[in-house]
Every structure is written in structure tokens, then in C-alpha cells.
Amino acid sequence: MDLNSTPGALRTHISFFGIRNAGKSSLVNAITNQNVSIVSNTKGTTTDPVRKSMEILPLGPVVIIDTPGIDDEGHLGEMRVKKTKDILKETDVAILVVDFTTGITALDQELINIFVEKKLPYIIAYNKADLCEKSCNNVGVSTNKTKSQTLSTLKQNDCSTSLKNEIFVSAKNNTNIYELKEMIGHIIKNDSSVERTLLEGLIEPNDIVVLVIPIDSSAPKGRLILPQQQVLRDALDKHAIPLCCQVNELPHLLASLNKAPKLVITDSQAFKEVDKLTPSDISLTSFSILMARFKGNLKELIHGAKKLEELNNGDTILISEGCTHHRQCNDIGTVKMPNWINSFTQKQLNYEFTSGKEFPDNLSKYSLIVHCGGCMLNSKEMLSRIETAKKEGVPIVNYGIAIAHMHGILARSIDIFPIYKKILY
Known part of the structure; x- marks a missing residue:
């Protein structure tokens, strides 16, 4: 992506899920009008998540993500399924692609349950509808409905209500591809988070x-x-x-x-x-x-700063960055931050480092997580990391808050956010 493009972290992430050969890759190609993903009748053609940043009307700047089949098998298959589930952490809108001729499988239903649990907006796209023009009797949640009846019902439903987000499509014939884009656009439009900005409420014109x-x-x-x-x-x-x-x-x-x-x-x-x-x-x-306020949980990160004063000899700290930049001799994550923490705590501590999409599933070994600002992660993924740490009882703080705390200026640095200052006292 060139320097004139909208950063990936600010784009809506739309991910396509489903079992192998449901037509996820074909549907991605139809939505984007490009050959983004390789298409084959062989099961398991998509072996890794495929990302494409682009502008799609009426959706605007988006990242389209094609994922491996949720039913992949064998040792490598299990690894691919894990990658697919990891994509949920950065997904803003999920598209569950169901083979029209097969209907909703147990694994599809498992995904739906995850969407509901995570309160993730989703659409069920019944693909290959061109193979069954007369009835929809094989389709799980739409049993005994004709295609016209189901689509008529869909038009009356509010697309922001995930359980009612169903549409019949054909990636082969481009049937209802525009309508699917419209449904996705409706969800994006009703997502209030897209209106937030870094300086929201802090400055006025001419300041x-x-x-x-x-x-x-x-x-x-x-x-x-x-x-x-x-x-x-x-x-x-x-x-x-x-x-x-x-x-x-x-x-x-x-x-x-x-x-x-x-x-x-x-x-x-x-x-x-x-x-x-x-x-x-x-x-x-x-x-x-x-950045912490913009795409994270500022309250939780401020809470995490207090742990810097409670560290003990032998504690292990995870320093995590969302990007994979080339590290230099005076790198902030691997050099400066450990030195600042050692100087502040006067303790003998252990450090581990992750970067990019890498983030441990099990955080129990860590006493504290120090995270970068997350400019290369979208809000969904940053919040997912914070929530994971919170569930496992591991304090998390970001670079700016940690540095301000260690220099004794955290109160001043969050003075512009009065609602959070009381956390310090």
C-alpha cells in the first residue's frame, strides 16, 4: 500500500469465513472484482489468510480477508484453522459463506455462536444459489423458504440485526453481489466507532x-x-x-x-x-x-501502569509491538523500554518480545504486558489484546503511559481526559 492510501489500521476489516469449497475465495473475487484469491475445486486451496486493501463502493476503504476453511484437517489443517480463528480478533464485519447446496453445518453454527458471543456483526451469504433456482429446502436456517420469499423477508429486516442478515448469492453469476455490498455498507454506516478521531473533543478551530x-x-x-x-x-x-x-x-x-x-x-x-x-x-x-484512547481502552491501560511499582525480581514482562519494523541498536521496544523499566524498578526482570500479528494465546507467565501504541493494528485487534490480558488477570500498559508514569508525569499527560484522572488516586 502506498503512502497516499488510507492506513490499513483505519480501514474496515471484512473477513470471509466458512468451510472448504463453500466458495469464499470466489465470493471475495466477485466482491472485489479482482482475482485476489486463487480459486480451485480442490479443497483447501486457501492455506493462509489473504488480505487485500482497496476502495469498494459503497463500502469505502476496506481490508478484505479471505480465510482457510474452518473444516481443514490434519496437523497443518489445525494450524490453518487456528489462523482463521485468529482473524476474528481483527474483524469488523464477518461474512459466513455457506454452500447453498449443503446448508449450515455444525462448524458454520460454531462460527455463528462465536460471532454472537463477540457481538461481531455478520452476514450469512448462501453461495452457489445458481445451482438451485427453485427452492431453498437444503438451507439450514431458511428451510422451506423459497428464494424469493427469503429475499423478500430480508428486505424488510434491519441489516444491523445479525441474526437476520442472510442473502443468497452466486459468485459464479454475480447474483446479488451488489446487494451483499449494500448490506455490508449498512453495517459499516451504523458502526459509530468509525466516527472517532484522535483529537476528538480536545481542540477547536484556530487552536x-x-x-x-x-x-x-x-x-x-x-x-x-x-x-x-x-x-x-x-x-x-x-x-x-x-x-x-x-x-x-x-x-x-x-x-x-x-x-x-x-x-x-x-x-x-x-x-x-x-x-x-x-x-x-x-x-x-x-x-x-x-492512540490508546483512539483504539484501545485507556482506563485499562492506566490501571496497568500501577503494576510497574509492584514488580518483583524474576518477573517476566512481555513487550509487544503491532508492527514488524527493522530493529536498530537503540530500539525503543527491545532496548530503551527494558532499560527504563529496570532503572525505575531496580529489579532483575526477564523480558520477552513479540511483533506484528504474533501475540501469545496464554499470558499466564507474564506479570505485565507493555504494548506499543498500536498504530498498525485496527481498533478491534488492539481491544482484543487488552481484553485477553484482562481475562487472564495480566496488567497491560502502553508505551506512552508507561514512560509518563516512570517519569512522574502521567497525571499531567492525561489531564486533558478528566474522566480518567481519578484512576490515579
Whole structure:
């Protein structure tokens, strides 16, 4: 995906599930009007999740995900099924593709139960409808309904009610492909989370916002990192006046202004220095903390910061990042963060590291999870990780909150969110 495209983490993730040979890949190709997935009559052609970022009318910017069959067999098959279930963690809208001639299987019903449990919006797409034009007698939940009767019922139903989201399609003949897109679009439109932004409720038009952006050896050449890009764009969208500088230039920038900025936002690594340089009457926070509110659970992450004071010798900490960037000698996750924690706690601690889509299923061995801001993960996946940690009783905190806490400035950095300050006291 090029630099002009909507970041994958901000796109609606639409995943296609079902048993082998239900026609998931064919339906993905029909929806996208591209040969995204390999199609074959041989069972198990899709061996790994296939992702395609694109713009689809009327859906807008989306990530389409084709998954291996939920009924795959053997040792490799079990691994593929696990990958398929892992995709649920990042899915915003699920499409269950059912073979029209077979009907809903026990494994399909298992998926439906998971969708309901996770409160995940879903649509049941009965594929291969071209093979049975006269009746739908073999279709599980639609037994004894003719196709026309069922489709007539669908038009009267609210598509946001998942149990009523059924449609007959034919990937082969493109039957009802546009109607399926419309149903997906209806779900996306009614998802209020898509309206949230990083600076929502924090700034007004004409407010001055200062972005402190260190340019060091770890900074990408010729561009800003994603959280900085997104905050800058959001400030412009809100008709504020964003000003950017590095740490050393911050005093000069502040002195040159006729009025104080509404907010100073810094990279977490420079929190300590920027705190000293920013007058106490000016609000200060970090890109990472804004990201925590935007796509995570800020309350739970603030709670997690308290665990930094309770660590004991021999405890194991998981440091997890959502991206797979090339690590350098002074990497924040593998070098700086462990050094900061060791210095703060004065304990002998053990560290383990994960990156990208990798995240342990069993977290019981960890005393604390320290996570990056999650700019490369969509909100669904970030929340899934936080919820998994919460269920297993493992505190979780993100980089920005952890760094602010260790430098004694967490209260100041969340002062712009009064509802969360009481958690600290």
C-alpha cells in the first residue's frame, strides 16, 4: 500500500469465513472484482489468510480477508484453522459463506455462536444459489423458504440485526453481489466507532497544537511515522493550527507565539525533556496516549501502569509491538523500554518480545504486558489484546503511559481526559 492510501489500521476489516469449497475465495473475487484469491475445486486451496486493501463502493476503504476453511484437517489443517480463528480478533464485519447446496453445518453454527458471543456483526451469504433456482429446502436456517420469499423477508429486516442478515448469492453469476455490498455498507454506516478521531473533543478551530517530533536514527527516512501523520491530519481536519518541531527547537517555537498553544503532543521517547520545556499551564500528552484512547481502552491501560511499582525480581514482562519494523541498536521496544523499566524498578526482570500479528494465546507467565501504541493494528485487534490480558488477570500498559508514569508525569499527560484522572488516586 502506498503512502497516499488510507492506513490499513483505519480501514474496515471484512473477513470471509466458512468451510472448504463453500466458495469464499470466489465470493471475495466477485466482491472485489479482482482475482485476489486463487480459486480451485480442490479443497483447501486457501492455506493462509489473504488480505487485500482497496476502495469498494459503497463500502469505502476496506481490508478484505479471505480465510482457510474452518473444516481443514490434519496437523497443518489445525494450524490453518487456528489462523482463521485468529482473524476474528481483527474483524469488523464477518461474512459466513455457506454452500447453498449443503446448508449450515455444525462448524458454520460454531462460527455463528462465536460471532454472537463477540457481538461481531455478520452476514450469512448462501453461495452457489445458481445451482438451485427453485427452492431453498437444503438451507439450514431458511428451510422451506423459497428464494424469493427469503429475499423478500430480508428486505424488510434491519441489516444491523445479525441474526437476520442472510442473502443468497452466486459468485459464479454475480447474483446479488451488489446487494451483499449494500448490506455490508449498512453495517459499516451504523458502526459509530468509525466516527472517532484522535483529537476528538480536545481542540477547536484556530487552536494552536504543537507536535514535538524527534528525528533520530530510528526515524524513517523522508517521512513521519503513522501516529504523527494521523494527528497532524486530524488537527488540519479540525481547522486547528498544527506546528511541528524537534525537542531542541521547542523553547524557540513557544517563545515566538503570541498566544499559548492549546496542546503540546510529543513522541513518548522525549516525554521527560518536553515536560521540562513546556510551561505547566500548557496541556501536554503524547501520540501514544492519544492512540490508546483512539483504539484501545485507556482506563485499562492506566490501571496497568500501577503494576510497574509492584514488580518483583524474576518477573517476566512481555513487550509487544503491532508492527514488524527493522530493529536498530537503540530500539525503543527491545532496548530503551527494558532499560527504563529496570532503572525505575531496580529489579532483575526477564523480558520477552513479540511483533506484528504474533501475540501469545496464554499470558499466564507474564506479570505485565507493555504494548506499543498500536498504530498498525485496527481498533478491534488492539481491544482484543487488552481484553485477553484482562481475562487472564495480566496488567497491560502502553508505551506512552508507561514512560509518563516512570517519569512522574502521567497525571499531567492525561489531564486533558478528566474522566480518567481519578484512576490515579
